[in-house]
Amino acid sequence: MAMKLVTAAAMAGVAFGMTATPQRSEAAALASKKSAEAQTQPNIVTVMIDDLGWNDVGWHDEKFATPAMSSLAETGVVLERFYTAPTCTPSRSQFMTGRYNIRNGMQDSVLHSTEPRGVPLNEEFLSTKLQTSGYRTVAIGKWHMGMHQSSYLPLSRGFDRHYGIYTGGGSHTGHFSVSQSFTVRHQADAQIWQGYNIWEDGVPSEDNYGKTHSTHLYSGKAAEFVDLFETEDDDTPFFMYLAYQAVHDPIEVGDEKYVSETTCSSITSPPGNKDDSGIDWDNRQILCGMVAEIDDGVKNLVLKLKELDEWDNTFMLVFSDNGGVGVHGSKNLPLRGEKADYWEGGVRVPAFVTGGFTEGALATAxxxxxxxxxxxxxxxxxxxxxNVAGYKPESTAEAKPLDGVSHLSQWIAGGSSVDGVEAARSEMLVNINSALFGGSGAIHVGDYKMIVNPEPSESRIYAKTRKALVAKQGILDQEDFQQILTYVHAEVLGTATKYIFNIAKNEFETEDDDCTDAEACSNLYDNEDFADVREMMEEKWGQWKLEAAPSTFMWADDGPLADPALFGGMWDSWRDGDNTPKAQYFGMSVLDADKFEGMTAMLHHSTDLAVSMGSAMAATGGSGSFGMLAVALTVFGAAIGMVSYRAGKRSGGSSTYESLA
Structure with missing residues (x-):
């Protein structure tokens, strides 16, 4: 594994030509003169927590049981103004690419399990760059960046090892994901598909058939990989992307002790479990336990790194992917809004930098x-x-410019812009949706934030668009579809609402018409005293909007072609390398011999695995009906030709579900 302590003060300037800031100490300046060749690369661990709200951590709410993470935050740098996208796929895309989602069409919505899209393959992931820099790479947990083709999966995008789910979520203890067709056509009711979801290095995991909570599985696997890396090679650094599935719903703990034996038990509900906050207080106690389980996993990972004498050379980042959800028990207060909103509560989340590498860098400085x-x-x-890894970007015509900027020098300098340390960035695009979602979004320029349609209400847009598609009964031309969008936006969003706040003075985005200091407590957009600010913000908004690539979101999905029952009961990639669905529907036509021969082996595998799924569910107290349904569907397909499993070669015929593709 990586050799011991790297001087971060020196590393700060290696990759991107940064210079030491005047505020840094003589010791740091001396350290920065050390030859880059003499430095070894630190291990890099990133911990992403799903739907963790602003007040869902111990350093913001003392009742939350995060002793390990709180202690780690106290040894590093807490990021009090850390911003993400309002939902998970867009945030994960930006983390992996280092680029705003408007650059690659990922500016709209999350990925649904049956959608044939993902983060474009011409985007080079962080993992790939670190591989080229000599790192071993492992992804653990939730992926949610594309799965319809194998080229979108972790092992094809820069990760040497993978353990986790491809989908956006699912049962923490049952290990299955459920998805409905979100663009239903020809029928009023959405079809529902269900399948197991845990993969390890491209093979279905036996953990699918147990009841261990996802958090404990991911935490255990993280420690296991660290042990493995130590055994394999003591000189090669590693990059670990640990993306917890919690605290995304369903709201459930793996062990009740994380509620009853922690400070979570002191969380009480107001009368009737209701107040004006929109928080489900009964769920909040359970969600607190879910956070406590993550905290325990992080603690054990740190202990493992220390046991192997690797902590001093580990750079760690811990952060959420977006704001929390009130009905799940999450609390973003005093920030306004929640997940899926462009209010601060939807996009400003807990984050901190830690690790022995960081501790050493701060001490040196x-x-x-x-x-x-x-x-x-x-x-x-x-x-x-x-920057930490010493990566030197290629200056080629194909190299894509990054929107992200390195903060390493500023963090090591020990302060914020208010302390006289020059900030790494002065403006920021949170996101701008395409017209499909009403052109909603938010930007920051200096102290000011502009929002358009702060609550895009994706779920309502989906519901109304689905209903309109059903009414149209089939494939639409562009004019029909534009009429639907216009109707839906009018129903859900109405006239575009615009806001400008001075976040430095009004970080809670308060609107009070009676306040005396407008910047401290009101929306400045229509205030003529701030017309110059409005003009500046509109100009910047327009610039970013002009730079936006077309959205990859198409209001289309593959529906039954992605049904896990066709793939051994697992959520798997369902299109070939040429982007053709592996399964095609032909009505009741009989399969010819060539097609049947091509699918026999896969059908046999699917049937065996489906039977084991049914047995496993029955053995653990669950229903075996899903496993038997997988068998029934697969055998039914073999018998009457409902499904032609392509098994890697093209078969003829046209699909009655082409409008979904």
Missing amino acids: GVSPYSNTDMVHITDLHTTIL
Whole structure:
């Protein structure tokens, strides 16, 4: 594994030509003169927590049981203004690419399990860049960046090892994901598909058939990989992307003790479990337990790194992918809004930098651990990590410019812009949706934030668009579809609402018409005293909007072609390398011999695995009906030709579901 302590003060300037800031100590300046060749690369560990809200951590709410993470935050740099996208896939895309989602068409919505799209393959992931820099790479947990083709999966995007789920979520203890067709056509009711979801290095994991909570599985696997890396090679650094599935719903703990035996038990509900906050307080106690389980996993990972004498040379980042969800028990207060919103509560989340590498860098610079109040965007983590790793970007025509900026020098300097340390960024694009979602979004320029349609209400847009598609009964031309969008946007969003806040003075985005200091407590957009600010923000908004690539979102999905029952009961990639669905529907036509021969082996495998799924579910107290349904569907397909499994070669015929593709 990686050799011991790298001087981060020196590393800060290696990859991107940065210079030491005047505020840094003489010791740091001396350290920065050390030859880059003499430095070894640190291990890099990133911990992404799903749907963790602003007040779902111990350093913001003392009742939350995060002793390990709180302690780690106290030894590093807490990022008090860390921003993500409002939902998970867009955030993960920006982290892995280091680029705003408007650059590659990922600006709209999450990926649904049956959608044939993902983060474009011409985007080079952080993992690939680190591989080229000599790192071993492992992804653990939730992926959610594309799965319809194998080329979108972790092992094809820069990761040497993988353990986790490809989908956006699922049962933490049952290990299955459920998805409905979100663009239903020809029928009013959405079809539902269900399948097991845990993969390990391209093979279905036996853990699918147990009941261990996803958090404990991922934490255990993280420690296991660290042990493995130590055994394999003591000189090669590793990059670990640990993306917990929690605290995304369903709200469930793996062990009740994380509620009953922690400070979570002190969380009480108001009368009737209701107040004006929109928080489900009964769920909040359970969600607290879910966070406590993650905290325990992080603690054990740190202990493992220390046991193997690797902690001092590990750079660690811990952060959420977006704001929390009130009905799940998450609390973003005092920030306004929640997940899926462009209010601060939807996009400003807990984050901190830690690790022995960071502790050593701060000590060398003569800086105590502190809270940084400058803007940090999730793309910045990408660039900062490359800086830490000593990655030197290629200056080729194909190289894509990064929107993320490195904060390493500023963090080591020990302060924020208010302390006289120059900020790494002065403006930031949170996101701008395409017209499909009403052109909603948010940007920051200096102290000011502009929002258009702060609550895009994706779920309502989906519901109304689905209903309109059903009414149209089939494939639409562009004019029909534009009429649907116009109707839906009018129903859901109405006239575009615009806001400008001075976040430095009004970080809670308060609107009070009676306040005396407009910047401290009101929306400035229509205030003529701030007409110059409005003009500046509109100009910047227009610039970014002009730079936006077309959205990859198409209001289309593959529906039954992605049904896990066709793939051994697992959520798997369902299109070939040529992007043709592996399964095609032909009505009731009989399979010819050539087609049947091509699918026999896969059908046999699917049937065996489906039977074991049914047995496993029955043995663990669950229903075996899903496993038997997988058998029934697969055998039914073999018998009457409902499904032609392509098994890697093209078969003729046309699909009655082409409108979904």
